[in-house]
Amino acid sequence: MSLINTEVKPFKAQAYHNGKFVEVTNETLKGKWSVFVFYPADFTFVCPTELGDLADNYAEFQGLGVEIYGVSTDTHFTHKAWHDTSDTIGKVQYPLVADPTLAISRNFEVLIEEEGLAYRGTFVINPEGLIKIIEVHDNGIGRDAKELLRKVKAAQYVASHPGEVCPAKWTPGAETLKPSLDLVGKI
Template identity: 60%
Template sequence: MGIIGSTIQPFKNTAFQQGKDFFDVTEADIAGKWAVFFFYPADFTFVCPTELEDLGEQYETLQGMGVEVFGVSTDTHFSHKAWHDTSEKIGKLKFGFLGDQNHELSNKFGVLREAGLADRATFVVDPDGVIQIMEITCEGVGRNAKELVRKIKAAQYVRNNPGQVCPAKWEEGSETLAPSLDLVGKI
């Protein structure tokens, strides 16, 4: 797909967020910040609310890390509000939901299915607008927000510590690696 390392393309989508009602979001709104675009197939479905609730449980942690979060589906911002108003689980969520009924954002991220729904996909964008992390799963497999937090911490560490990389299962405070010829074949 070649999307890792690419710069987010210009966009403008209307969002719903608890306490803010409707507002427009563009790439300028995330400039200089870390951002998560959490695509899911549709409102009022089955796996999606479990994932969104899980993400909501990590929202304060992500905000504390300087990360803005957006749920994205090809539903309208009106549908997002209706779901928020009628679902106990979704009603607790404090991050913004972008409406993508024109499929522009789903197409730009390469996750639009032929049926007109977005794949179950996560993208992490760094403060320069560069996509650093991407995860796409099949329809029936939900994502893990704790693992997303761990990956963002690793990406932030690598950004702030040039010449260092985070090995598998790296956790904040764990040992990192400084790639060199001395390590080739010895890890």
């Protein structure tokens, strides 16, 4: 069964955010768009390139009313240490969520049980707490923040324009489709 259109399962976790330890829960997500970006571990190789790319595009996500949450099975203390020692991670202004119990990674079905690490999972969550987009990569394959931005914009467009859908490579301002019997076989 897919997690698409399911509600985020209850969780409570510590996060490192803007120089403080803060609590993040499933209720924290309600009322705004959220993106969960699971990654294997702090102090690794592909992970800082992805988190840095998200940091470089964070203002645009914020402009869309979207909060990003980086999530790994590390502790919030490890997140702070990485933030304090890495120039790339030092740019991160979004919460880095700790999942040392593996519960959140397990709930989102990205946990590699035998390693205690998460796959590179990206989840876009609507203001009602429903998962609208899922993308999971093997850990050797990095993600692109610009493509994630495009997908978030498409999800927001579809949510605010019932009866319309976004075709491949859709960008804001481009034509959408209105599924109907008349459209069948015309594309």
